[in-house]
Amino acid sequence: MLRKVFICAALCAALLSANLFAQTARDASHLVPNGKGWGVEIMPGHPRWRIPELGSALGAGTGTTNGIYYHGGPVLPGTVNLYFIWYGNFENGPAPSDDATTVSLLTSLFSAGGLGSTPYARILSTYFDKALPVSGHYALVSSTTDGYSRGRQLDDAGVAAVVASAIGRNRLPKDSSGVYYVLTSSDVAETSGFCTKYCGWHSHFNLDGADIRFAFIGNPDRCPQSCEEQLLSPNNDSGADAMASVMAHETSESITDPDLNAWYDLNGNEVADKCAWKWGPVNGILGNGAWNLTAAGRDWLIQMVWENSRGGGCDQAFGGKFYSQ
Numbered sequence: 001m002l003r004k005v006f007i008c009a010a011l012c013a014a015l016l017s018a019n020l021f022a023q024t025a026r027d028a029s030h031l032v033p034n035g036k037g038w039g040v041e042i043m044p045g046h047p048r049w050r051i052p053e054l055g056s057a058l059g060a061g062t063g064t065t066n067g068i069y070y071h072g073g074p075v076l077p078g079t080v081n082l083y084f085i086w087y088g089n090f091e092n093g094p095a096p097s098d099d100a101t102t103v104s105l106l107t108s109l110f111s112a113g114g115l116g117s118t119p120y121a122r123i124l125s126t127y128f129d130k131a132l133p134v135s136g137h138y139a140l141v142s143s144t145t146d147g148y149s150r151g152r153q154l155d156d157a158g159v160a161a162v163v164a165s166a167i168g169r170n171r172l173p174k175d176s177s178g179v180y181y182v183l184t185s186s187d188v189a190e191t192s193g194f195c196t197k198y199c200g201w202h203s204h205f206n207l208d209g210a211d212i213r214f215a216f217i218g219n220p221d222r223c224p225q226s227c228e229e230q231l232l233s234p235n236n237d238s239g240a241d242a243m244a245s246v247m248a249h250e251t252s253e254s255i256t257d258p259d260l261n262a263w264y265d266l267n268g269n270e271v272a273d274k275c276a277w278k279w280g281p282v283n284g285i286l287g288n289g290a291w292n293l294t295a296a297g298r299d300w301l302i303q304m305v306w307e308n309s310r311g312g313g314c315d316q317a318f319g320g321k322f323y324s325q
Contacts (some may be wrong), residue, residue, distance in 0.1 A: 006239060016203055017275065020058035031259065031266065032071075032079070032122075032261070032264065032267035032268050033253075033257065033260050033264045033268045033269070033270050033273070034201075034260070034268070035201045035202045035203045035253070035260055035270075035319050036192075036193070036197065036198045036201040037197075037198050037201070037273050037276065038108045039264075039267050039268015039269065040268065043177050048183070050193060055122075065312075066126075066307075066308045066309060066310070066311055066312030067265060067274070067306070067311070067312035067313075068126075068232075068263055068264065068265045068271065068274065068306055068308055068312060069263070069264065069265060069266070070129070070262060070263055071261050071263070071264065072130070072261065072262070072263060073129065073257070073258075073259050073260075073261030073262035074129050074133050074256045074258060074259060074262060075127055075128060075129045075132070075133075075255060075256055075257075075258065075262055076131075076134065076177060076178075076179070076213070076254070076256075076258050076262070077129075077131075077132035077133065077134060077135060078135055078137075078177070079116075079135060079137040079138060079139060079240060080116075080135075080137070080138040080139075080177065080178060080179060080221075080255055081137060081138075081139070081141045081142075081175055081177065081178035081179075082110055082116075082138055082140045082141065082178065082180075082181065082251070083140070083141065083142050083143070083144075083166075083172045083173075083175070083178055083179070083180045083181065084106075084107070084110075084140060084142075084143040084144070084181050084183055085143070085144055085145070085146055085155075085162060085163065085166050085172070085180065085181065085182050085183065086103060086143065086144070086145045086146070086183050086185075087145075087146045087148070087162060087182050087183060087184045087185070087188060088146075088147070088148055088184050088185030088186075088187060088188045089148075089185045089187065090102060090103050090145070090185055093185040093186060093187060093298075094185075094186055094187050095185070095186035095187075095219060095220060095221035095222070095239060096221070096237075096239070097186070097221045097237050097238065097240050097243075098175050098185040098186050098187070098219065098221070099237025100242070101237055101240065102219075102237055102239055102240040105235055105237060105240045105241075105244070106183070106240055106243060106244060106247065106295075106300070107140060107143065108296045108298070109244055109295060109296045109298070109300065110139065110140040110251075111140045111296070112139040112140075113296070114139070114140075114295050114296040115138075115244075115248060115293075115295045115296070115300075115302075116137050116138035116139045116251075117139075117295075118138060118291055118293070118295050118317070119316075119317035119318045119319075119320070120248075120295075120302065120305070120316060120317055120318075121136050121137060121138060122136035122317075122318035123136065123252075123305045123306075123307045123315065123317070124136045124252055124255055124256055124271070124305070124316045125318065126258040126307050126309045126318070127262075127263055127271070127308050128309035129262060134255055134256060135144055135264070136318065138179075138251060138311040139253065141178075142172055142173070143170055144166055144171040146162055146165070146166065148188075148290075149162065149165060150162060152187055152188050152189065153188075153189050153191055154184070154188060154189065154190050154191065154216075155190070155191045155192055156190075156192050156203070159182050159190065159214070159216045160203070160205050160214065162182050163180045163205075163212060163214045164205075164207055164212075165181060165182075166180070169293065171283070174207065174208075174210055174212070176210040176211045176212065176213075178213070179202075179213045179214065179215060179251065179254045179255070179258075180212065180213070181214070181215050181216075181217055181247065181250075182214065182215070182216050182217070183217050183219075183243070184216070184217070184218045184219060185219055186218075186219040186221045186222040186239065187222075188218065188219075188222075189222075190216055190218055192218070192278075194216075194218045194222070194223075195218070195222055195223035195226045195227065196226070197247045199217075199218065199220060199226065199227035199242075200215060200216060200217040200218065200246040200247070200249065200250045201215065201216050202215040202216075202253055202258075203249065203259070203260070204251045204255045204258060211258075211259065213254050213259075213289070215247075215250040215251075215254055215260040215292075217241060217243055217246050217247050217250065219239050220238070220239055220242035220243060220246070221238060221239035221242075224242075225239065227242055227246070228241075228242040228288060229242065229245070229277070229279075229287075229301060230286060230287045230288065230289065230290065230301065231287070232287065232289050233289060233301070234289050234290070234291040234298070234299040234300060234301060235298055235299070235300070241300065241301060244300055244302065245300070245301060245302050247271075248272075248302045248303065248305075249272040249276065249303050249305075250272070252270075252272045252305045253270040253271055253272050253273070254270050256270070257270050257271070263308070271305055271306045271308075272303060272305050272306070273305055274306040275303055275304040276307055277303060277325050278303060278304050278314050278316075278321040278323065278324070279292050279301060279302075279303065279304065279320050279325075280304055280314070280315065280316045281316075281323070282301065282319075283299070286301075292316055293316060302316075304316055304323065307319075307322070310322075
């Protein structure tokens with residue numbers, strides 16, 4: 001299953017890094033994130049080639065690291081505005097989760113007072129850029145719908161076009177400090193690898209001089225064996241519950257690495273990639289409605305995030321215990 005492939009790939013990358021990064025030649029290649037969960041190789045002279053900066057606090061140059069490096073790019077400070085585009089059919093689509101219940105659950109989770117106000121979100125406050133720290137707060141401020149304007153087969157450019165269209169038609173505001181999500185129903189394919197290579201991704205593009213950060217999140221009910229940890233989920237909606245975890249993952253990375261040139265490790269793994277499919281202790285049994293976090297009055301199973309302090313590690317809440325699985 002895809003989630004097991006992710007774990008295997010991470011283990012293999014860790015083993016390789018013990019040899020590849022013991023002493024790096026000055027003309028050696030460099031791995032940078034592609035926003036889809038793995039690093040891609042570039043060479044010196046490439047616009048994204050950066051020497052990682054050490055330091056664990058704003059403006060610090062301590063020569064220490066917490067297992068992740070700053071590469072000079074911006075983060076999103078302050079309370080980050082989130083914008084949802086429900087693409088496809090979330091009224092009576094082919095999967096049970098293609099319905100208003102999924103919309104309601106995820107709207108509640110990401111609205112003010114939800115996930116973006118929890119100790120989980122405050123893990124992100126351990127990240128910064130050259131000017132400002134991440135606040136560890138985010139909230140949904142506006143949503144719209146799109147009834148297959150670009151069909152049921154989207155490529156990466158098509159996803160960006162959906163966002164650009166929503167902004168251009170004034171259905172959502174243009175906000176270079178926010179994050180836009182294209183949330184697709186289960187009958188929509190993302191042809192660059194949804195269900196086979198990834199469950200979601202994030203990137204950015206320029207729109208009339210504004211740097212627009214956005215993410216693609218497909219309904220995991222299209223491929224539950226690849227993108228769902230459990231079919232019996234805490235909110236009795238396996239698609240929505242699995243989307244929630246992927247959205248939390250991409251939100252964390254969109255805020256700490258919005259232009260894919262800020263925070264990642266030597267293998268090109270971003271802050272949530274380093275903890276992908278790792279939950280920490282759960283209430284109940286995985287596969288039978290287990291959960292590890294409460295937000296917006298409900299229980300959720302959410303992947304952990306890498307905390308950039310105390311040596312670094314995956315945890316469920318800021319300042320909490322680190323867990324390897």
